[in-house]
Amino acid sequence: MARSSLLSPVASFTLSHKPLLQSTFLFSRENPSLPTLNNLPNKLFRNPSTNFRRFVVVKSKSDDSADAPDRLISALCYFYPFFDGIQYGKYVITQFYPVQAIVQPLVPAIRVFKSFPFNGFLVFLTLYFVVVRNPNFSRFVRFNTMQAIVLDVLLIFPDLLERSFNPRDGLGLDLVMSLDSTVFLYLLVCLIYGSSSCLLGQAPRLPIVAEAAERQVL
Incomplete structure (x- = not known):
């Protein structure tokens, strides 16, 4: 009985159907005002070198x-x-x-x-x-x-x-x-x-x- 009570939290954790990432606030639908990875535009990940060049150009114009x-x-x-x-x-x-x-x-x-x-x-x-x-x-x-x-x-x-x-x-x-x-x-x-x-x-x-x-x- 002692062994089963110790293993029960592990079992309940491994049998959970909710993905681990969805439990964090970055992917929470209950906090739409917070920045989430799903809301980020895909262009930021398609060509990071282009975005870096744009950042450098904008910064150089402001200096x-x-x-x-x-x-x-x-x-x-x-x-x-x-x-x-x-x-x-x-x-x-x-x-x-x-x-x-x-x-x-x-x-x-x-x-x-x-x-x-x-x-x-x-x-x-x-x-x-x-x-x-x-x-x-x-x-x-x-x-x-x-x-x-x-x-x-x-x-x-x-x-x-x-x-x-x-x-x-x-x-x-x-x-x-x-x-x-x-x-x-x-x-x-x-x-x-x-x-x-x-x-x-x-x-x-x-x-x-x-x-x-x-x-x-x-």
């Missing part, structure tokens, strides 16, 4: 990674504020030959940019409404384009100061020369640093303008 066209477009955008503020380098370019050697290959493009008075404004409208406000471009391109635009907008302040305070000689002229040279060197550093970083696939953060650009890029 700030940039391909070769995005890097090139972003690098070219930093030429816009440099061309627009090239007049501030009239003292530095004539006095320092290394700077003149850097600017010399860009002279034809600068002449084309300066050939029409409204070219700067037209480029501004194109970059802002066609690139920055266009969600088809990656965030990498829109952020760097917005940095170049903000950098160009800041050129209004030294221009207004120079127009309102235009000394001919003396200490005033020295201050204007120092201001113009500082603005030009800042534009040159932003051009070299911004363009080279974009070509390497890295997002540069320019001082003064980076935070303002981030607020404009959604």
Whole structure:
């Protein structure tokens, strides 16, 4: 009698007609809100490599990674504020030959940019409404384009100061020369640093303008 009582649970367990898997909550029909293996689409199991590739593509689009066209477009955008503020380098370019050697290959493009008075404004409208406000471009391109635009907008302040305070000689002229040279060197550093970083696939953060650009890029 003791032996039969010990074996009775085993016998009742082995004679059960219910499958073991149906007793778990993954296959329970009483909990339809819970995820079940039966509810999963068969496509997930037919071609797992295709699903993995789709996941990688979606993830890469959501990141700030940039391909070769995005890097090139972003690098070219930093030429816009440099061309627009090239007049501030009239003292530095004539006095320092290394700077003149850097600017010399860009002279034809600068002449084309300066050939029409409204070219700067037209480029501004194109970059802002066609690139920055266009969600088809990656965030990498829109952020760097917005940095170049903000950098160009800041050129209004030294221009207004120079127009309102235009000394001919003396200490005033020295201050204007120092201001113009500082603005030009800042534009040159932003051009070299911004363009080279974009070509390497890295997002540069320019001082003064980076935070303002981030607020404009959604």
